[in-house]
Amino acid sequence: MKIINWGIVGPGNIANTFAKAMQQSKRARLAAVASRSAERGQAFAKEYDIPAVYDNYQALAEDPKIDVIYIATPHSFHYPQAKLCLEAGKNVLLEKPSTINAKQIQILTELAKQQNVFFQEAIWSRFMPCLAKVKQKIADGVIGDIQYITSTIGFAFQHRDTNRLYDPKLGGGALLDLGLYPIALSQAILGEEPSVIQAMGNVSEKQVDETTIVNMQYPSGRYSQFTCSASGHCPNSMTIVGTDGNIVLPAMFWDTDQAQVFDLEGLVETIDFPHAVNGFEYQIEESMRCIDAGKHYSDLMTHDESIGIIKIMDQVRSQIGLQFCAEIEAI
Template identity: 50%
Template sequence: MNKFNWAIMGPGSIADMFADALMASQKGILYAVASRDIDKAQAFADKYSADGASHQADGASHQTDGTSHQADGTSHQADGVVPKAYGSYQQMLADPEVDVVYIATPQSLHYEQAKMCLEAGKHVLMEKPLTINAAQTEALIALAQEKQLLLQEGLWSRFMPCFEQVKLWLDEGRIGELQYICSDIGFAFGDRDGHRLHNPALGGGALLDLGVYSITLSQCLMQEHPSEISAMSHFGNLQVDENTIVNMRYPSGRFAQFTCTIAAQASNSMMLMGSKGRIVLPYMFWNGNKAILQQEGAQDEVIEFAHRVNGFEYQIEESMKMIEKNQVCSDFMPHGDSLAVMQTMDEIRRQIGLKFTANAECI
């Protein structure tokens, strides 16, 4: 069985969740951690050392965007492996033992850092969104295909069994013809000075960080890209969108609507309406924990999904499988879908006037 040495760029709270899932993998090894701050990298590496994987085994719970995930307490980190800590991305990329890099930095840095990794011959799994505009995404896809390296957008929901079940229900016609998808997502973050969600230099706002879930899952379940988009937003005192509402029409005549917010507590649910019934994905729909099939005159069919670790394990295992198959992306989240999502968000940004700094947008 092949083993893969993983490095993490950006040791924050999301990287904690990723590392918990990676530690439970039989094929993946947490080999290195890189940050511009060597102390942060070292502290993160120390938490996940092979002789002290108590960070996972102690039942630690990590909170992000209002979501709590708990590891299953099982570590498969190779005996004697202590993650290396790098205070320079370039030094980490120069290490020939690094096979694949997980990028968990703010989205404004994704393009530059993924390009560095690909040019260094490293496979890449990147936190969503892949970049902050379609031009950057297109450039990275071309580079990955040229180098024949994995470039995988880590939109974790797309890899989860819950959404495979929803697609199966749709394919079986359990709710008839799908007509309409409605979702909302968001939390009241309040005033957090310097937080990345409030910072246009870091690609902040509700759309790129939260709205991307509604866009990509609607795209996945509709199996087509929107042909018409209408969007409105409220910026408040920020230079980023606090509240955004979007209507999308698809070539088939079907619709999807979503709201995303960093100023209010949303229901965080998704509903798919069909000619014979509906499918409900309840609170925190993107976590893929539960799907409810509702049909007129029938008892609700409820399926709950318990993640083996915290939900990150699916994209990790799929990424390693794609590398073994010499594929540049997975069918669960192909490059064409990543690009179409960015094109959709570019159009929404154009309509609502959401602009980021020139440095963040450049290629």
């Protein structure tokens, strides 16, 4: 069994979740970490027994021992850091959202093809077995024909002392960080992209969207509606409504480990898929499987789908008047 050596860019909170999941893998090895803060890099390396620590990203990208790099920095850094790693010929797993705008993700996907490397957006929900089970239930006709999907996702981040969602230089706001999930899951469930998008939202004086509401109509005549908020504490559930019942993904629906199936009379089944670790393990294993197979991306989350998600968010941003600074929008 070939061991896959991983490097991590950005040893923050989400990288800790990722590292904990990787510790349970039989073939993944955390071999290096890169951080602009030498202190944070050293502390992260000590906690997870990582042999190599770099204080610049170029050095990690050029490390011949590293097979794949996980990028876990804030949104605004994704494009330049992923581009750097891909140009160095590295496989890349890039934390969501892939980029700030569609032009950036299109460049990265083309670069991955040119370099003949694996490049994957890390929308963890798309790799979870519970989602596959839900899709199978729908295909089996358990809830009849889907009519619409509705969801909310949000937290009262303004009560926290500091938060990156209120920093426009980091690509902050509710849409890119939270709204991505209902878009990505609707895309997976319906198997198509919207033909009509209607959005409303309030852009704060800090130039981030605090609450955004989006309606999407699909070519099949089905709908998806969601609210994302960085200032309101939402129920955080998703309901897939059909002609003969519905399926509910309860609180924290993006952490897809349970689904409740209802028919016309009430609850008929609860599907439980507790994570072996914390939910990140699925995308880790799928990434390594794809690297072994010489694939550029996983069929569970394709490049076209990643581009489609960012295009939708570009349209929403245009409608609500959300524009980030030229520095992070640049290609």
